Structures are given as C-alpha cells and as structure tokens.
Amino acid sequence: MNSIVSLPIVAAVPTAAPAMLASAPVTDRRALEAYASWLFYERRLLCGELWPDWENAERFVGSNSGAHWHFRGDGDWRDLPQPSTRAATVLSLVGVDWKDDRESNHEETGNPPRRPPGWPKIDAELIDLGREFEPLLKQYFDERMRWALLAVSARAEVYAKFGSDYSSDTWTKPTFAASPAQALLTKVLRRLGATASQRKMSALWKKMEPLADRITEATAESLQGLRAKVLVSLWEALPALAGGENLSIGDGDRSAESLLRATADVTGLRPMMDAMETRLAALRAGPTAVA
Known part of the structure; x- marks a missing residue:
C-alpha cells in the first residue's frame, strides 16, 4: 500500500487531469465499498502471480515494509490517515469509475452484517x-x-x-x-x-x-x-x-x-x-x- 499511495500519487499528480484526482468525501460509501472490493481482488490476483502453485495464496501476509507502513511512527496507528481518506484517490489513479457504480445498494438496510467488537475501533x-x-x-x-x-x-x-x-x-x-x-x-x-x-x-x-x-x-x-x-x-x-x-x-x-x-x-x-x-x-x- 505504501508503494501505491506514496510514490505513484506523487509522481502522477503533476500530469494527471484534475478531475481524475478529485477525492470524494470519505462518507461516500460508493467509494469506500468499491475500494474494499478492489483491494480484495487486487490482493487475490497479485498473490496468484507471486505464488502460482500455492493454493489460497492470499492467506499469506508477509512482515515487510508494506505491512509496517500502516503502523509507522511512535504514535497510535488510529491517529494516522485511515484508508477511507485515500480510497477515492487510489481508485481514480487506477481508473475505477466508482461514481457510476449502480450494482450495489449503498443504503443501510437495518440488518447490517456482524461487525467486530468495538466497531469502528476494532479491538x-x-x-x-x-x-x-x-x-x-x-x-x-x-x-x-x-x-x-x-x-x-x-x-x-x-x-x-x-x-x-x-x-x-x-x-x-x-x-x-x-x-x-x-x-x-x-x-x-x-x-x-x-x-x-x-x-x-x-x-x-x-x-x-x-x-x-x-x-x-x-x-x-x-x-x-x-x-x-x-x-x-x-x-x-x-x-x-x-x-x-x-x-x-x-x-x-x-x-x-x-x-x-x-x-x-x-x-x-x-x-x-x-x-x-x-x-x-x-x-x-x-x-x-x-x-
């Protein structure tokens, strides 16, 4: 995630069209849900490339700079910018038109799925x-x-x-x-x-x-x-x-x-x-x- 957010965004901002980089409010569930789906399949496909002979390769999580980036510094990880703050920007950079998403119902149904204890501050x-x-x-x-x-x-x-x-x-x-x-x-x-x-x-x-x-x-x-x-x-x-x-x-x-x-x-x-x-x-x- 560090390589996606830090390096490409800095490199792309000077040349990308302004509309392409416009970020939606973090409360826009369309961007957040599309980002969650994109990350899921992006990880699954990438792990398939890395370990083609390993069944369920996406279950492996390495201890490396990408993992440590989310807990960088000496402070509380919850004080760092959260994924919702970069969802729209990353989707725009890779060309996901989340604003035109009509496949999902983005309204609360009154019967949400089970959430971890302490949601949204898990654990x-x-x-x-x-x-x-x-x-x-x-x-x-x-x-x-x-x-x-x-x-x-x-x-x-x-x-x-x-x-x-x-x-x-x-x-x-x-x-x-x-x-x-x-x-x-x-x-x-x-x-x-x-x-x-x-x-x-x-x-x-x-x-x-x-x-x-x-x-x-x-x-x-x-x-x-x-x-x-x-x-x-x-x-x-x-x-x-x-x-x-x-x-x-x-x-x-x-x-x-x-x-x-x-x-x-x-x-x-x-x-x-x-x-x-x-x-x-x-x-x-x-x-x-x-x-």
Missing part, C-alpha cells in the same frame, strides 16, 4: 490494555535482568565458602531454611540489592497480572489486538530462575516457539523478542556482558 479495549501492558513489561524485564545478575553474584559468593552441593550439611542442617549457607545467602542477597530488586519485580507483577488476564481472555480481531497477546506471551516466557538463559516457550514445543516468533514478526515485536533473548544469553558470559 479498542484490547489495544488499550496492550498499550498499558507494554511499558510495564519493559520495566519488568529490565528489573528482572538486574535481579538475575545480583542473584547470580550472590550465589557465587556463597558457593565460594560453602560449595554448591545443596545436599550437603552446610545447606541442609538443621533445616534448609536455617542452614549456614542459606543464612549467608539471604544476607548477601540483601547486601547486594537483589532482595530490593525482587520487591520491585513483585510490585510490577501485581500491576501486570490483571492486565495479562484480561488480554488473554479477550478475542483479537486485528494485528494490534494480536500484538497485545504477544506481549503477554513474551512476559510468560521469561525464565523463572535467575540463571535462565532462554525464553521458555511452550515447554520446548517447537511448534509453539515457531508460532510465537511468527506472530512477533507480523506484530512488529520481533526486535523486542530478539533483544530479550540476547540479554538473557549474556548472563552466561557474566556481569560485564550483561551490563
């Missing part, structure tokens, strides 16, 4: 939940990395004195909770700041859990709605242990991992996912690499 509530959840996820992940680094350092200090055999007397006598090794670990965790970091994680978790529950229970009918669900999946995939070096996706189920990566791709969250995995893997190399 509005789910998208708002995702917008609230995302900065919390970033804060949580940063704090989790800080906690993990401090916890690993604390354990290394305790292991140097008592060893890492949790079945030994220094870890189990008189009880595990009251053992000398555990008592020292508690003190070191507090001294290094890991205990305070864990409290911050808990506070963030209490804010995130109810949002995550609502996002999980909601039905997504748009890419931005799906994006909110991917954010929750990334949060749930974070390893529970301080030394965890990988996202835990579907208990090692390769199909679940493939699905999450694919949805992260189409929703624009793959860079975040890759950054998480890179930082988690750096735990293996120690404090310098993580920092």
